[in-house]
Amino acid sequence: MSKQNKNIALKNKLINLFEENKNSIFKNEPQYISNLRNQAIEKFYQLGFPTTKMEGWRNTDLTKALSKNYNHFFSSKQNDVDVEELFKCEIHDFDTDIVSFLNGFYVNGNSQLRTMSDGTIVGSLAKAIKQYPEIFENYYNKNVQSDKNAFVTLNTAFAQDGLFIYVPDGVEVNKAIQMVSIINHNENLFIQNRNLIILGKNSRLTLVHCDDSINQQSSFNNSVTEIFVEENANLDHYKLQNLNNDSTLINSTFVYQKAGSNASTNSITLNGGLIRNDTFVKLNGQMCDANVYGVYLMDKTQHIDNHVFIDHVEPNCSSNELFKGILDEDATGVFNGHVLVRRNAQKTRAFQSNKNILLTDTASIDTQPFLEIYADDVKCGHGATVGQLDTEAMFYLRSRGITEANAKLLLMYAFAAEVINKISIKPLRDRIDDMVKKRLRGELSICDKCVLHCGSPAKEIHFDIDMSKV
Amino acid sequence: MLLNIRNLHVSIEGKEIVKGLDLSVNNGEVHAIMGPNGTGKSTLALAIAGKGEYTITQGEIIYKGKNINNMPPEDRAREGIFLGFQYPVEIPGVSITNFMRTAINEHREYKGLPPISAPEFLAKMEDKKKLVEIQSKLTNRSVNEGFSGGEKKKNEIFQMAMLEPTLSILDETDSGLDIDALRVVANGVNKLRTKENAFVIITHYQRLLEYIVPDFVHVLYDGRIVKSGGKRLAVELEEKGYDWIKKEFEMN
Known part of the structure; x- marks a missing residue:
């Protein structure tokens, strides 16, 4: 067929x-x-x-x-x-x-x-x-x-x-x-x-x-x-x-x-x-704020597509988009951010950002941040990046005795952390933080369940120390 | 002998930068390497630390009696080699605290020791921060992100103090430092000097060597060490520049 x-x-x-x-x-x-x-x-x-x-x-x-x-x-x-x-x-x-x-x-x-x-x-x-x-x-x-x-x-x-x-x-x-x-x-x-x-x-x-x-x-x-x-x-x-x-x-x-x-x-x-x-x-x-954030960690042949459409109808509103993703193996991704600022929506502030790390040659991302503006007094910006892990940073970490695998983890985690840190409830942030680390180490199976069944004993995480807990 | 470099040739992207360099460093010694720009000083430092793109085409680096030509950088670090970077890398999202804790635990694992306890780690941080006069807030920030030139260099010395290396190579740690920061950095280094560990200090200026007194001074030119001497050589270079060395070299 x-x-x-x-x-x-x-x-x-x-x-x-x-x-x-x-x-x-x-x-x-x-x-x-x-x-x-x-x-x-x-x-x-x-x-x-x-x-x-x-x-x-x-x-x-x-x-x-x-x-x-x-x-x-x-x-x-x-x-x-x-x-x-x-x-x-x-x-x-x-x-x-x-x-x-x-x-x-x-x-x-x-x-x-x-x-x-x-x-x-x-x-x-x-x-x-x-x-x-x-x-x-x-x-x-x-x-x-x-x-x-x-x-x-x-x-x-x-x-x-x-x-x-x-x-x-x-x-x-x-x-x-x-x-x-x-x-x-x-x-x-x-x-x-x-x-x-x-x-x-x-x-x-x-x-x-x-x-x-x-x-x-x-x-x-x-x-x-x-x-x-x-x-x-x-x-x-x-x-x-x-x-x-x-x-x-x-x-x-x-x-x-x-x-x-x-x-x-x-x-x-x-x-x-x-x-x-x-x-x-x-x-x-008027005077609305919208924040649309996302983080995605994909591998194998998984596919993630984030489409965001923000419609600024009235003046004096702000919107902020930040999406970050790490794609491994043959994973594919799409980001499409569309901000529409209508003629009446003066003094709009709208920002879009999509940043990606591709860990292999076969992973791919199609990213399209897009602003459509009809008002003349606005502050808008957009940007997208696609890259690999920073080799200079990798060497810097390794030169301090950190193995290649852990250096990679540290950099991937640091990359995702910008979005994770926007989670305002601390216990939830810590939990998601932990899940992201597990995911990056390849230890998160679907048996780990989102926020559930976290009965699996937490492994010693070498690179983690939270000052507030000490 | 701690470090013995014999007939070292290093290329980057097919271009030879270090062209047959010999250098021997014993425990407890401080060596200064000086020389004009573009003669291979940083290349030498990065080759010793094990940077991938720096290909050793000839010769060998013997460290603690072992050829380390093909040793990965993390193993060199865990064997006690430390490089203070000329341009420390900014790593957003990784706090210095996490970074150092990870590094120390990797060093400990390599030696078969259990991870450092939180109180022990924090006490060590406090201790070493004082050594380089770092305000406490610096360590909760991302590695080098938004640091001033002086802060970055202090942070390199701080890391060195935390990791307690046997061989420290400081690549132009003095460049971009004002006189106060220079003194702090030099004091830090002096306090860390022991009979066991050695330093290779790469610098353009004799100024740093007024604070950290070297046992030997070498001049690197065109990828080779063309002149070696005692600490007086540095003073001479400061007064006369490098032209006479170049002439001498070209005549030979």
Whole structure:
């Protein structure tokens, strides 16, 4: 079969699946949700899966990922799993409220939706759709590219569950909320997560979003996250990705910011077969700050694609992008940063930076930082670098008695640290720091789990000493 | 004999820079190497330290009785060779503390010793920082990043003090230093002198040699040592320049 045909095969399969099941599966939903699904599947039918002939997908070929056979379930498959063991979290001094998802569905156990003492609502999207229809009518599917993004339309058609958070006006959520999404099944899975996060005016939230796989089974996760940050609210968002080499993750995040708000997202990609992070930020009010950071450490034939689109609509906002990556063996990467400064967005400050280290001749990165500016009083800058480890620095370290292997590690770690140091929660930073070191030493397997199952005894790290702990 | 270099030829990218150099250094000695620019002083230093691009095409470097021509730089360091760089490299993201702790532990592992304990390491840091009058905050910064010329050179001496080498080669450690920094650096070196360890000091100026008094002075010209003498030779060079040496060399 040709590339095109393979894509069409899965496309048709999914459309048929939708038609066959829509009356039985989605029947008890509010009417407008059903309408959205029907519009979305129609749109998906028109768009189809992206191909490398399309501008945004030129360097990310989905053919192989789309040509596998996947199972698509409409209800959770949580048999034979010790949920408590699976979702055990062991970051010391980092107390979080964990919301667990297994194979795309909220893990049964505690109440599906809880209202915390401060009024914050956290839990399953499936439940929230029924319980809070007025919130959904105001926010759900309102800031996604519902008319041109094939993965969003597909997700809107199928999505049943995901994370729902509503932080009321003025509430500062003290404990971080941690979404742990684990894939663990003995067949190939096609999963479609949908998350809706709303931060009311003057509120504050730290959200940690972990994507993990337990075994080596293939999976395709088409995840969509919508985040609304109302006036003067503050969001700190971390994405940790540690998936197996046969997994595909399309992670589309849409952030909508109102005046005076701050939103910071940090994607830490440690492992994965093919990962595409699409981050869209709309700065739709004055005095907004957006920080979009990422670090990626890839090897084998892994592929990472970070696409960032920042839309400066209003004046006096700032955005800052920093992505750093190390690619080893035959790994490939893409960075595409697009900042749009609209005519009205005077006094915009926007900076983009993408820096890469290629450790082999066969690793590659396509990087394209891009500014599109229509306002005349702005401060913008962009840059990208691709290089090898600094040979002068290597010799300097070795001349002090440090082995070549450790010198390389020190330099790689130092390179990644610039992004890691932007993690503002110290226990989380230390944990991620440790995972990055393990990853660079080749000791991080998917059994290490993102932030979980850190039961493996910490090895003596020769090059590490934290002065604050002494 | 600690270091015995015989008929050394070193090329970089096919171009011969060191052309048949002989040098012997015994434990406890201080040797100064002087000479005009571009005559191979830094090449000699980097070849002894084991930099990859510096190919030894002829001759040998014997250190502690062993030929080290093909020894990797980290092993040379762990055998006690230290190079104070003319241009110390900036390494963003690596703190001096991490850097030194790693280096010391690698040295210890090589000798079959367990890693240094945190309190012992910190005490050593404090001790050696005083030696070169480094303010405490410097050690939490990235290696050489944003350091002034003087700070970089002090940091080289600090590293030398931490690693306690047997043979230290200081490549123009005095260049770019004001008189106060020069005195600090020289005092540091003098305090580290013992009967066991030796120094090879590469310099353009006699000034440093007023503080660190050498046992021998050598003049390097056109890739060879063309004249050797006692400390008075340095004074003579300062007064008369190198022209007479060049003439002498060309006549021979």
